[in-house]
Amino acid sequence: ETGVTQTPRHLVMGMTNKKSLKCEQHLGHNAMYWYKQSAKKPLELMFVYNFKEQTENNSVPSRFSPECPNSSHLFLHLHTLQPEDSALYLCASSQVLGQDDRNQPQHFGDGTRLSIL
Amino acid sequence: GENVEQHPSTLSVQEGDSAVIKCTYSDSASNYFPWYKQELGKGPQLIIDIRSNVGEKKDQRIAVTLNKTAKHFSLHITETQPEDSAVYFCAAFIGFQKLVFGTGTRLLVSP
Numbered sequence: 641e642t643g644v645t646q647t648p649r650h651l652v653m654g655m656t657n658k659k660s661l662k663c664e665q666h667l668g669h670n671a672m673y674w675y676k677q678s679a680k681k682p683l684e685l686m687f688v689y690n691f692k693e694q695t696e697n698n699s700v701p702s703r704f705s706p707e708c709p710n711s712s713h714l715f716l717h718l719h720t721l722q723p724e725d726s727a728l729y730l731c732a733s734s735q736v737l738g739q740d741d742r743n744q745p746q747h748f749g750d751g752t753r754l755s756i757l
Numbered sequence: 758g759e760n761v762e763q764h765p766s767t768l769s770v771q772e773g774d775s776a777v778i779k780c781t782y783s784d785s786a787s788n789y790f791p792w793y794k795q796e797l798g799k800g801p802q803l804i805i806d807i808r809s810n811v812g813e814k815k816d817q818r819i820a821v822t823l824n825k826t827a828k829h830f831s832l833h834i835t836e837t838q839p840e841d842s843a844v845y846f847c848a849a850f851i852g853f854q855k856l857v858f859g860t861g862t863r864l865l866v867s868p
Binding site for chain 2: 644646680683685696742745748749751
């Protein structure tokens with residue numbers, strides 16, 4: 641496996657269900673991200689994790705709960721979602737270079753297409 | 758809030774023509790600008806990037822230019838091929854690790 645892998649690729653769930661999205665990166669990076677891509681809207685940053693610690697929550701509703709057990713894995717736990725949460729959820733990773741605060745390229749997975757019934 | 762504007766939203770060219778996509782950003786402190794290509798059913802793929810200490814960067818048929826004074830940056834694709842057809846996104850970092858994307862340009866290259 642290379643790059644950033646996301647599972648499942650597609651997910652249909654009811655508003656009362658609980659499900660989780662999974663992301664794994666094989667690039668040796670130490671930062672991981674969740675983005676939301678909706679039709680006719682720019683990609684929106686949701687969460688940032690550095691060295692397994694959450695450093696950014698971009699005003700995301702609590703029905704989305706991220707988890708980062710180690711630098712290679714990232715989860716997004718979903719519960720009580722709304723129809724407007726239907727979107728493509730993208731995971732990305734990058735390398736944070738210690739004292740160097742220059743931004744580094746973010747590499748994306750192919751996403752999970754989520755549909756809320 | 759900080760944003761990135763991208764134009765045009767759609768672009769149709771004949772194979773072999775050039776294509777130009779333009780973006781503007783609002784945060785004068787932004788200093789790193791990646792471009793992504795997204796094909797149907799795939800995630801965004803980084804194709805080229807530029808930092809604010811250079812004005813132009815080329816990689817084969819793709820080039821990016823940056824005008825920091827005007828807060829403009831552009832993607833240039835020469836000798837377009839049908840496989841260049843995709844949605845292209847510009848992006849700018851707002852601060853550290855916060856990547857803000859443009860709304861995308863759907864490029865269609867006709868044989």
